[in-house]
Amino acid sequence: MKIIKVRFLKGEVPSGRAYTYFSDAPVSVGDLVQINSSAKGIVIEADVPESEIEAFRDKVKTIVGKVVAESEKEPNEHFNVSDSVAAQERYCKEKEYPHFAPNNGICWKCNQQIYAEGKNRMGNLSKGISVEEAGSELITGCPHCNWSYCE
Numbered sequence: 248m249k250i251i252k253v254r255f256l257k258g259e260v261p262s263g264r265a266y267t268y269f270s271d272a273p274v275s276v277g278d279l280v281q282i283n284s285s286a287k288g289i290v291i292e293a294d295v296p297e298s299e300i301e302a303f304r305d306k307v308k309t310i311v312g313k314v315v316a317e318s319e320k321e322p323n324e325h326f327n328v329s330d331s332v333a334a335q336e337r338y339c340k341e342k343e344y345p346h347f348a349p350n351n352g353i354c355w356k357c358n359q360q361i362y363a364e365g366k367n368r369m370g371n372l373s374k375g376i377s378v379e380e381a382g383s384e385l386i387t388g389c390p391h392c393n394w395s396y397c398e
């Protein structure tokens with residue numbers, strides 16, 4: 248457990264005085280951190296001595312963690328045909344969208360599985376639709392041959 252000082256961010260700009268927090272995550276000066284569910288802050292001191300917070304130690308809260316930039320995130324995609332079929336069906340039902348994608352995931356134009364790797368019209372690898380995509384966007388065409396299912 249580290250003791251750190253952070254300044255809250257107002258938009259992109261640090262504002263106000265520095266507040267002391269605990270951090271479970273290893274952070275260093277200049278790191279962007281999620282202080283609580285709604286506020287982000289910037290670390291201005293990463294190794295505050297225990298003695299400095301003795302008087303109010305029980306009032307010190309713990310930050311949520313370090314903010315990881317979108318580009319540093321691990322790609323978190325999974326491919327699984329039956330999960331994707333179910334995810335797309337659920338998504339369409341939730342949003343009351345028409346379900347365009349083939350029920351078994353097989354493209355009726357190119358005969359490839361849209362929820363798995365395939366080949367595009369140039370013969371190159373194309374990645375297919377992940378379970379995450381199938382659960383969060385409406386599928387209107389084949390990711391491999393680009394055939395539109397909604398025309």
Ligand SMILES: [Zn+2]
Pocket residue numbers: 354355356357358359389390391392393394
């Ligand atoms: Zn296709």
